[in-house]
Amino acid sequence: MASQAANLWVLLGLGLAGILMISKKLKKTVREDFGAFLDKLLLLPPPPPAPPKAPHPLTGLTFAVSDLFDITGYVTGFGHPDWVRTHEAASSTCPVVSTLVEGGATCVGKTVVDELAFSISGENKHYDSPTNPAAPSRIPGGACSGAAVAVATKAVDFALGIDTAGGVRVPAGYCGVLGFKSSHGAISNTGIIPVSSSLDSVGWFARDPITLHRVGHVLLQLPFATQRNPRQIILADDCFQLLKIPVDRITQVVIKSAEKLFGRQLLKHQNFENYIETKVPSLKEFARTKAVAKVPTSRLLANVMQLLQRHEFLQNHGDWINTVKPAIDPVISSQICENPELTSEEIENFNAIRNEIRVAIGSLLKVFLLFHLMSTT
Structure with missing residues (x-):
């Protein structure tokens, strides 16, 4: 009887130890922001116009940008520490980002991209890879994995990415959010690190079609009153x-x-x-x-x-x-x-x-x- 009781306590102890190890691993993997962000920052929009003028079209929305878009004072990292080490901080902010801020949105951070934005997995060995909030044991998809994760976790209302061969559409699908790839050349790529000039297109993520629509109207410079x-x-x-x-x-x-x-x-x-x-x-x-x-x-x-x-x-x-x-x-x-x-x-x-x-x-x-x-x- 004593032997059986001892064995039971050993098994119980091993079980508790296993639970603690798994819990510790999960806490390490699923971080506060799910590993989406590289830098936190704040780009505030201009004050809203006085009535009776309409407010800015993106008033009240927050967004993040993949680490391919220039922001003044920050090195655009391209998913690689050696790129950061060998490049200077941006002297101007990407026009796409400026357009969104002027439209009333607040930029709050830069997000992880695949190494040199060339992969499609969403993993990056140089930084902690973002955790897919829809399926933590699965990859988030890339190249703009951090942007998709930031939207999926409600850290921001929308996020910017670049779609060369699925860099927005794939992580959107994997993380359970909406992802839109604009037609090539419809939005300027100025101030964005190029991957493939013939294929790169600005894209964005959102959790709902209304937000996706609002952002699109601003970036594509479409009148809100016109429905085609x-x-x-x-x-x-x-x-x-x-x-x-x-x-x-x-x-x-x-x-x-x-x-x-x-x-x-x-x-x-x-x-x-x-x-x-x-x-x-x-x-x-x-x-x-x-x-x-x-x-x-x-x-x-x-x-x-x-x-x-x-x-x-x-x-x-x-x-x-x-x-x-x-x-x-x-x-x-x-x-x-x-x-x-x-x-x-x-x-x-x-x-x-x-x-x-x-x-x-x-x-x-x-x-x-x-x-x-x-x-x-």
């Missing part, structure tokens, strides 16, 4: 087939929502693969040079995007990498540095593909669904 409905809504039917969720469940929700908002007559169906293959003939030349003739068109587009992103990244930052020789995660380093340089012929082919895509998409629709599906799933 799309002339056509295209469903890329073959792209929906790629989802792991049953197709019927998704299409029914999308179709019913679109019909309720805009009417049945606007909704059209399109086979994405066939359309792009017809309208972007330069892809066939790319497939020929890479000996990948049987690869789906959507995958070819993703390959083009990845090669172009890497090429332009090295154009922008290759000299810094070769001079400073920063410690880069092996996975990211292999993506950036261990592939042969593009030839002038390949670059010319990429430019042709890009131009053909813009014409094809512009002629096809006013609202296009799931064009970047292959790059974000």
Whole structure:
């Protein structure tokens, strides 16, 4: 009996020790701000105008910016301590940030990005990776992981990021918030560290569509009084087939929502693969040079995007990498540095593909669904 009692106490002690260790680990992992912020700061908006003038459109909202946007007096870190060490503090604030502050919002901090904003996981070995508040045991998604986490935890009302190949859309999906990628060139990238000039687009996060809408009106300089409905809504039917969720469940929700908002007559169906293959003939030349003739068109587009992103990244930052020789995660380093340089012929082919895509998409629709599906799933 004494032996059994002793064993019971030993088991009980081990159980309590295990609980304490797990609790300690969770407390360390789930920090006060879930690891979203690198710097806390305060950029205050101008005083609101006196009545009867309307208040600023973003009055009362707070926001954070990914550590890619310049803010006066702060070094824009690019997700790497060696970048911080070798660069000066910004002498001016990014126009996008200034526009939001002038619109009435208060900027409260800078948030974590993936190393050199090149990954898609949201993890950063140089800083404590942000914790995904929707699923603490899962990655938050990148590149702008901290911004998504800051919004998801209600630390701010919205946050800014850059979407090159899913840098806003992916963490938004992972962390359970809304993420919007603006059309390329619709918003100025001045004062933002470039990843890939042909792909970088300003994006933002919010928890609700109303806030997302308010921010968009300010950044895109759209009049609030004007409501423009799309002339056509295209469903890329073959792209929906790629989802792991049953197709019927998704299409029914999308179709019913679109019909309720805009009417049945606007909704059209399109086979994405066939359309792009017809309208972007330069892809066939790319497939020929890479000996990948049987690869789906959507995958070819993703390959083009990845090669172009890497090429332009090295154009922008290759000299810094070769001079400073920063410690880069092996996975990211292999993506950036261990592939042969593009030839002038390949670059010319990429430019042709890009131009053909813009014409094809512009002629096809006013609202296009799931064009970047292959790059974000």
